[in-house]
Amino acid sequence: xxxxxxxxxxxxxxxxxxxxxxxxxxxxxxxxxxxxxxxxxxxxxxxxxxxxxxxxxxxxxxxxxxxxxxxxxxxxxxxxxxxxxxxxxxxxxxxxxxxxxxxxxxxxxxxxxxxxxxxxxxxxxxxxxxxxxxxxxxxxxxxxxxxxxxxxxxxxxxxxxxxxxxxxxxxxxxxxxxxxxxxxxxxxxxxxxxxxxxxxxxxxxxxxxxxxxxxxxxxxxxxxxxxxxxxxxxxxxxxxxxxxxxxxxxxxxxxxxxxxxxxxxxxxxxxxxxxxxxxxxxxxxxxxxxxxxxxxxxxxxxxxxxxxxxxxxxxxxxxxxxxxxxxxxxxxxxxxxxxxxxxxxxxxxxxxxxxxxxxxxxxxxxxxxxxxxxxxxxxxxxxxxxxxxxxxxxxxxxxxxxxxxxxxxxxxxxxxxxxxxxxxxxxxxxxxxxxxxxxxxxxxxxxxxxxxxxxxxxxxxxxxxxxxxxxxxxxxxxxxxxx
Numbered sequence: 052x053x054x055x056x057x058x059x060x061x062x063x064x065x066x067x068x069x070x071x072x073x074x075x076x077x078x079x080x081x082x083x084x085x086x087x088x089x090x091x092x093x094x095x096x097x098x099x100x101x102x103x104x105x106x107x108x109x110x111x112x113x114x115x116x117x118x119x120x121x122x123x124x125x126x127x128x129x130x131x132x133x134x135x136x137x138x139x140x141x142x143x144x145x146x147x148x149x150x151x152x153x154x155x156x157x158x159x160x161x162x163x164x165x166x167x168x169x170x171x172x173x174x175x176x177x178x179x180x181x182x183x184x185x186x187x188x189x190x191x192x193x194x195x196x197x198x199x200x201x202x203x204x205x206x207x208x209x210x211x212x213x214x215x216x217x218x219x220x221x222x223x224x225x226x227x228x229x230x231x232x233x234x235x236x237x238x239x240x241x242x243x244x245x246x247x248x249x250x251x252x253x254x255x256x257x258x259x260x261x262x263x264x265x266x267x268x269x270x271x272x273x274x275x276x277x278x279x280x281x282x283x284x285x286x287x288x289x290x291x292x293x294x295x296x297x298x299x300x301x302x303x304x305x306x307x308x309x310x311x312x313x314x315x316x317x318x319x320x321x322x323x324x325x326x327x328x329x330x331x332x333x334x335x336x337x338x339x340x341x342x343x344x345x346x347x348x349x350x351x352x353x354x355x356x357x358x359x360x361x362x363x364x365x366x367x368x369x370x371x372x373x374x375x376x377x378x379x380x381x382x383x384x385x386x387x388x389x390x391x392x393x394x395x396x397x398x399x400x401x402x403x404x405x406x407x408x409x410x411x412x413x414x415x416x417x418x419x420x421x422x423x424x425x426x427x428x429x430x431x432x433x434x435x436x437x438x439x440x441x442x443x444x445x446x447x448x449x450x451x452x453x454x455x456x457x458x459x460x461x462x463x464x465x466x467x468x469x470x471x472x473x474x475x476x477x478x479x480x481x482x483x484x485x486x487x488x489x490x491x492x493x494x495x496x497x498x499x500x501x502x503x504x505x506x507x508x509x510x511x512x513x514x515x516x517x518x519x520x521x522x523x524x525x526x527x528x529x530x531x532x533x534x
Contacts, residue, residue: 081392342359437454448482490525
């Protein structure tokens with residue numbers, strides 16, 4: 052097979068783009084979910100114009116900080132806590148950050164080194180700063196020591212604090228209920244726990260009867276409590292809603308449960324297990340957003356394939372929330388209000404290499420014809436492996452083969468080819484930084500540039516397919532020169 056040798060020297064490929072000075076944000080660029088792969092049990096807050104995201108990492112607690120939601124996927128993780136204490140060393144789950152009484156607190160769940168699920172308990176850390184260092188304040192328990200997890204805090208308008216968490220009744224292992232107790236300070240409960248909600252509807256009992264992952268939501272003077280229902284392994288793991296009707300929050304009769312879930316899986320959008328959520332505001336404080344985890348596996352999953360997704364909460368005229376439907380990973384969403392958006396890649400010549408194989412995006416046979424196939428091939432320095440990137444006003448990019456001056460295009464049957472410019476959406480590409488490289492998604496349909504079946508061989512076909520976070524859908528970009 053003939054290969055072009057136009058540039059001569061084999062390119063030295065690197066793992067990331069060489070960032071050029073003067074990169075600017077693109078207000079129209081939007082973002083695409085997930086905002087973090089491998090991001091189970093997400094909890095997000097905004098503070099001083101930045102996002103802070105924490106999530107389950109099992110053997111430590113980490114926090115990612117970013118100026119834009121588009122940066123969360125590639126933001127460094129700051130490890131804020133590790134603990135080798137035998138009584139609380141293991142299976143560290145569902146950390147939450149809260150700014151209370153002038154300090155930062157992290158509430159988390161951990162078990163002892165016996166590794167029995169029923170030994171999970173809740174603990175509290177304290178810091179002056181969101182990224183630490185944190186000090187251990189102690190366990191968070193209400194009168195009696197029982198299985199407990201997914202702790203959160205409800206702050207009333209008068210400053211009173213209440214702990215809310217999930218657990219079992221003494222001597223049982225199901226159902227898993229929601230409990231509430233008053234607090235005398237951010238690390239101490241000051242009264243007995245009160246049963247707030249137990250699974251009662253079929254949608255709360257798939258795989259296991261569970262209410263967990265409570266998240267407080269205020270709208271003007273109205274108070275709501277979202278919670279996750281059913282076992283996390285179920286594809287129909289969903290979000291329910293309790294509404295506070297006035298009176299004493301410690302009185303279960305003051306709360307009412309919606310009979311149907313407020314947020315559930317969408318087969319049409321290939322989004323399953325869409326629960327364990329938190330709420331956060333846009334950087335300018337004008338919008339409410341929901342963060343949740345989900346999977347693309349229609350059988351559901353409670354593993355490392357859970358990813359953090361976000362979308363805006365809408366409000367009805369009566370100030371009740373509307374969470375909507377989990378969006379597809381191919382959908383482009385408007386940025387939160389006040390979010391500066393991503394830094395733009397500089398225009399110029401690039402080589403794109405598949406993260407799984409190290410092979411370059413290549414126009415087959417160095418053809419200059421319309422609809423010539425695009426494949427992967429061992430890097431050889433030919434101009435048919437060089438792509439001229441140009442930023443467009445709608446937040447996308449065009450990628451033009453240097454040797455032919457034709458554009459990277461999604462053709463029929465999702466096959467990727469080169470084609471003369473038609474100024475159409477199947478020739479425009481979003482480029483999102485992710486861990487392991489970049490996700491490159493076509494504007495028309497949102498599918499990602501992928502090496503077919505993750506093949507490793509020269510000549511393997513490149514196509515556009517649903518983004519599943521796999522390495523054959525991630526690309527490393529090497530900046531060569533301005534063009």
